[in-house]
Amino acid sequence: MMVRRCEFHLRRCILSFKLMMQGLPGSFSEDAALKAYPKCETVPCDEFEDTFKAVELWLADKAVLPIENSSSGSIHRNYDLLLRHRLHIVGEVQLAANFCLLALPGIKADQLKRVLSHPQALASSDIVLTQLGVARENVDDTASAAQYVASNGLRDAGAVASARAAEIYGLNILADRIQDEPDIITRFLVLARDPIIPRTDKLFKTSIVFTLDEGPGVLFKALAVFALREINLTKIESRPQRKRPLRVVDDSNTGTAKYFDYLFYIDFEASMADPRAQNALGHLQEFATFLRVLGCYPMDATL
Known part of the structure; x- marks a missing residue:
């Protein structure tokens, strides 16, 4: 029913740039959408997953998605949706809230x-x-x-x-400004069907997700591939894998042990056009059991 509502709205203006968002007009997601694309036509949907589906079905050009907040932290549901769908991150928006x-x-x-x-x-x-x-x-x-x-x-x-x-x-x-903390910032991601071409003439950020085998120091090794190349990490998030939440490991002292199996999401400050980033991911692929680039996109340094 929601996709049908969105489709009806979109048909009225086929030639305009359409950006999906969760929430009604006047939401902070719409504020973020208009900050990124002031002339876009915003189209509301009820659920975050509806925004992904609408872009995948060509009902909209892009979607805007809140991913973290300086007050309450990460929006874990949306990290899971990034992996479940095949859209690419093509931009970010930082928005200061005024409640x-x-x-x-x-x-x-x-x-x-x-x-x-x-x-x-x-x-x-x-x-x-x-x-x-x-x-x-x-x-x-x-x-x-x-x-x-x-x-x-x-x-x-x-x-x-x-x-x-x-x-x-x-x-x-x-x-106005009734929030307890005067400066609450929400970071939004802009998603599209196709990635953008990475460049080196402006500040870019890259987002990836990967998994690792169990073992001492394996996460240290993963993070070291960026430190060795002086690439700054801006975000590290871990989420249990839904398809295989537990890893069974043989422990010689107590028998079989079970551990959570994690996905690691990382944002780092480098463009995929930068050889340092290419070499870092090549190095990471040597021991990561799964690696996917979620997007490479210009950084938003404005508020």
């Missing part, structure tokens, strides 16, 4: 009994919401909260969402 408290026109903060938003936004705004003494209700994304308050005319409820959501859904901003 706003929204309500219907004429409603004051002391009239609110409850506040709706995504669980992460509610958790990140704990101090202000505790001071207000309001109940908290979880919804799928921040823009959905704003839409729900507006469309149902809720006079006792507010929403934590973006300033754009207030404009789109006709709500007032009662307070």
